[in-house]
Amino acid sequence: MEKVSRRKFIQTAGVSGLALWLGLSAKGTTVKAADLASAKNFTPYIMVEGNGNITIYNIKPEMGQGTFQSVPALIAEEFEVSLDKVIIKNSNGEKELGPGQRAGGSASIRTGYTNFRKIGASAKEVFILAAAGRWGVDANTCYAENAMVIHSPSKRSIAYENLIEDAAKIEIPKEPKLKDPKDFKIIGKAVHRPDVPLKTNGSAQFGIDASLPGMVYATVERCPVIGGTLKSFDATEALKVAGVEKVFAAERIAGTYKSTGVAVIANSYWAAMQGRAKLKIEWETHGYDNFNSKDYEAHLRALANEEGLVDKNIGAVDWAKVSRTNTVEAFYETPIVAHSPLEPMGAVVKIDGDAIEIWTSTQVPSSLTGSGPTDLHSFIGFKPENIKMHNMFIGGGFGRRLYLDYIIEAVNVAKQLDKPVKVVWSREDTTKQGPFRPMTFSKLKAGFDDQGKLSMFEHKVISPSLSEATRPNFDPSKVDASMVEGIAEQAYEIPNIKTSYVRAECHLPLAAWRSVTSSTLSFAHECFIDELAVKAKQDPLDFRLNLLSKPSDTKKVLLKLKEVSGWDKPLPKGKGRGIAQWEFFAGLCGQVVEVTHRADGTIKIDKVYAVIDLGEVVSPDNVKNQVEGAIVMAITAATKPAITFKMGEVEQSNFYDNNMLRMNETPKIEVHILADGGKVKGVGEPGLPPFAPALANAIYAATGKRVRKMPFELKA
Numbered sequence: 183m184e185k186v187s188r189r190k191f192i193q194t195a196g197v198s199g200l201a202l203w204l205g206l207s208a209k210g211t212t213v214k215a216a217d218l219a220s221a222k223n224f225t226p227y228i229m230v231e232g233n234g235n236i237t238i239y240n241i242k243p244e245m246g247q248g249t250f251q252s253v254p255a256l257i258a259e260e261f262e263v264s265l266d267k268v269i270i271k272n273s274n275g276e277k278e279l280g281p282g283q284r285a286g287g288s289a290s291i292r293t294g295y296t297n298f299r300k301i302g303a304s305a306k307e308v309f310i311l312a313a314a315g316r317w318g319v320d321a322n323t324c325y326a327e328n329a330m331v332i333h334s335p336s337k338r339s340i341a342y343e344n345l346i347e348d349a350a351k352i353e354i355p356k357e358p359k360l361k362d363p364k365d366f367k368i369i370g371k372a373v374h375r376p377d378v379p380l381k382t383n384g385s386a387q388f389g390i391d392a393s394l395p396g397m398v399y400a401t402v403e404r405c406p407v408i409g410g411t412l413k414s415f416d417a418t419e420a421l422k423v424a425g426v427e428k429v430f431a432a433e434r435i436a437g438t439y440k441s442t443g444v445a446v447i448a449n450s451y452w453a454a455m456q457g458r459a460k461l462k463i464e465w466e467t468h469g470y471d472n473f474n475s476k477d478y479e480a481h482l483r484a485l486a487n488e489e490g491l492v493d494k495n496i497g498a499v500d501w502a503k504v505s506r507t508n509t510v511e512a513f514y515e516t517p518i519v520a521h522s523p524l525e526p527m528g529a530v531v532k533i534d535g536d537a538i539e540i541w542t543s544t545q546v547p548s549s550l551t552g553s554g555p556t557d558l559h560s561f562i563g564f565k566p567e568n569i570k571m572h573n574m575f576i577g578g579g580f581g582r583r584l585y586l587d588y589i590i591e592a593v594n595v596a597k598q599l600d601k602p603v604k605v606v607w608s609r610e611d612t613t614k615q616g617p618f619r620p621m622t623f624s625k626l627k628a629g630f631d632d633q634g635k636l637s638m639f640e641h642k643v644i645s646p647s648l649s650e651a652t653r654p655n656f657d658p659s660k661v662d663a664s665m666v667e668g669i670a671e672q673a674y675e676i677p678n679i680k681t682s683y684v685r686a687e688c689h690l691p692l693a694a695w696r697s698v699t700s701s702t703l704s705f706a707h708e709c710f711i712d713e714l715a716v717k718a719k720q721d722p723l724d725f726r727l728n729l730l731s732k733p734s735d736t737k738k739v740l741l742k743l744k745e746v747s748g749w750d751k752p753l754p755k756g757k758g759r760g761i762a763q764w765e766f767f768a769g770l771c772g773q774v775v776e777v778t779h780r781a782d783g784t785i786k787i788d789k790v791y792a793v794i795d796l797g798e799v800v801s802p803d804n805v806k807n808q809v810e811g812a813i814v815m816a817i818t819a820a821t822k823p824a825i826t827f828k829m830g831e832v833e834q835s836n837f838y839d840n841n842m843l844r845m846n847e848t849p850k851i852e853v854h855i856l857a858d859g860g861k862v863k864g865v866g867e868p869g870l871p872p873f874a875p876a877l878a879n880a881i882y883a884a885t886g887k888r889v890r891k892m893p894f895e896l897k898a
Contacts, residue, residue: 202346204228204305204354226278227257227301234343236329237269241283242290243545244272245576245583246811247866248804249290250377253298255800256291259368260302260361262326263342270376275547275571283547286584286694288768288864291800295862296360303358312348313340363798370799370857377575389543389574390606392530397602399451400595401458402432404443404615407830409470409689412442412463419460420446425453429461432594435561436587436617437652439691445595451606470689471830478621478827479515482644482686486513486625490642490684491661494670497678499638504629510717514624514706515891517824520613520840521695525577527588527607531596537568538593543576545583558586562593580815581694585617585652613840614832617693618825620646622665624706628714636714636729638678641669641707646688648699658685668700668766669707673736674729696815697867700766701874705820705892708762708875712882722879723749723761738856739763739772739793746854747774747791756780757788758884762875769863770795771809773872779884785896787817787849787877794868799857805865806853812869813851818843820874824893 203226229237238257242249254270273279282294306326313331314321317338324333330341342349363370380386405411417429428447433440444461448454501509529542544550550558550573553566576583592605607615622645629638647662656662661683670681695701715725723744730737740763743749753759756779763772774791792809799805822841826833834840878889 201229201231202350204230204301204308227298228261228305230305230342230346232343232346234341235269236263236267236342237271239271239273239279241273241279242294243283243285243547243573243576243579244377245285245543245545245579247285247290247808248375248801249285251373251375252291252800252804253294255368255373256295256298257302259366260299260358261305263329265368265373265376267329272573272575273547274573275551277551277567281548281552284549284584285545285579286581288867292769292862292864295798295800299360300358303360304354307355307358308349308352309342309345311352312345315352316340316345316348370802372803373801375801375804381575386575388525388577389541390525390528390577392541392572392574392604394530394532394541394602394604397530397532397604398427398447398449398599399454400445400447400592400603400605401451401454401608402434402443402445402591402595402605402611403458403461403463404434404441404611405465405467406614407465407467407471408473408616408691408827408832409830410441410465410467412444413466414464415444416462417444417446419462420457423448423453423457423460425449426457428599429457430598432591432598434587434591434594436585436691437693438654439617439651443591445605447595447599447603451604455608467830473689473830474828475518475826482515482621482623483513485644485684485686486623486642488684490644490682491659493661493663493666493681493683495680496670499640499678499680501627501629501638504631504638508630508632509627510629510710510713511625511627512706512710512713512890514626514709516622516702516705517892518621518690518826519619519695519819520616520825520834521578521580521582521619521693522613522837522840522842523578523580523582526609526612527582528605529589529592530602530604531592532602533596536564537570538562538564538596539570539572540589540593541572541574542589542592543574543583544571544586544589545576545579545581546586547571547573549586550589558589561586561590580696581698582617585693587617587691609837610835613825613835615691617651617691619695619701620648620651620688620690620692622699622702624703626706626710628710630718634718636676636718639676640680640682641703642682642684643669643699643703644684644686645699646686646690646692648692648694650685651688651690651692664694665699667698667703668764669703672707672765673734674711674726675731676729696812697766697768697870700764700768700867700871701816701819704762704764704871705874705878708764708872709878709888709890712760712875712879713888726761726763735770735795735860736763736765736772739770739795742793742854742856743772743774743791746793746852747776749774756884758880758882760876760879760881760883762872762879764868764871766868766871769865769868771868771872773813773876775873775876775880777877777880777884783897785881785884787896789850789852790873790876791852791854792869792872793854793856794865795856795863796865797857797860797862799855802855805855808865809853809869810851812867813873814843814848816870816873817848817877820877820892820894821896822893
């Protein structure tokens, strides 16, 4: 295999003739290159070819969230080209496309909104200057439209592809003028997603679809007791299965968690699975077979009595100044959950000498080909420049595909073979082997002054550490910020706030789950706000607004929710409304949930109103899709069985006992978007945190029963 070079990148991009590349320099300034192979520190996003083809590279992996449309849309809007007239290509971790090839934290648009537009605007100005120079006219008398430059007075026009040589000689503007939003043709409009036809006609290739001539298949039996190690194995019976070729040990590394399983290699996945079933393995459990969920829950409750590490101490929390009658306390619990992407983990790996090629679905292409200390090369023994990847469409990420463990394991299997191999995780593997969202408990306390105003607020988090599970240099003497995210950053005006963290040891592989710890902390925090509203004898929404005297995005969201949900309209007996909002690093969303308490004691979720504040919106349809999907995922996490452990093993295995929400269970969802300028916020994650507390608060409104533990049955 050839090493990937800048010239090789051009060849694989399919450029056969004259072309102009435009993009960003390492310093973030827009630049261009007529010969990409000789350009340095340059990240190309646009390629204009002499044959009229225009290619826009999407560097943010597409996993259903719509970046295959939204990233090119920002560039195309300013470049004045129609999305249906350009070729869109997903990046594959190429060094030439820079280190930002990753999708997580709802960051794709919120961090790239202006830069992507600048790329398109700079490219447009270069072509306008090129056309004006050729015509000998003032560039201010020219404009771009439909991939061509037009001279207003004479109506002359020339296509971009006919200006490549002229444009290549022009210095690119450092601060291009961006379009006035009122002139947008793509941004903020209803535009068809270019990936939908591919996904509906079957031509879209996901990681699970990857196939190479002559490849073999592998499945790995891993210790069912999490934390156990391989002692010995007997493959005699497995090797008798028709099609089984080899059996050997292979290591998996998930953050600081390491394990060794037994890989079965065969000429088909079916044969590999049949061989796996006949393995005889002896595991060393190291006492982890004593681990179970009930005992661990009790352990976290006991840890709640510890002082913990102080995260924030705003004002002066002093409980001696608050009478017991003015104090409210509560304890909230959330369980372990699995990511459960529809597409299980897997990768195809081909090794040729000192070079390696990988086909997979990952949220972090840059980490597969990067040269950093935590990038793939550090774990597999190949130089970064000798790693080539093909990132496919992703059938669900949710944070699971931010991690490299399944790829490291696949490479370790491939190292022991002389042919390409496809390593596939079953649904059971994906459910039972993690990594998981950790169990997270919250102890809360608040106090009112003698005038009835909320004056003190304390939120203590008790949980394992995500950072400790994923970073070898974690310092346990410091607060893991990811475990207390958002709780001290809410806009509520409370004069004295204290947040703290009690670290719980945990041997399980852990990982960020959609909206990270906000998916658990918001449940405790916003339910407790409702408890305080009851103590203050105020309407829950009014109570929140009374804590927001100053203008804020949170206040704006709550007022919009009040309007669209008809909050002030009384509900019939047996029905209830609940409200919650949450702002964190990814963005801000608020929700109102309406429920019915039925005669048989069950709870029916009738409707969800969601208001998401974005600052700017690229695709309204994508936003609605993402918020709806986040709510469906949140309903599942709030009301369906969680991941539980017994004798060290995960008790669940597939969708029949690790249930997902069904279509007929899904309530009506009404999404409203606030996009009136200001800070650009994310979409994929903010729609999830507010749901569980809004539902729990609605159940209380309908039944008078307070829910403080997830998952909860929809019964009163």
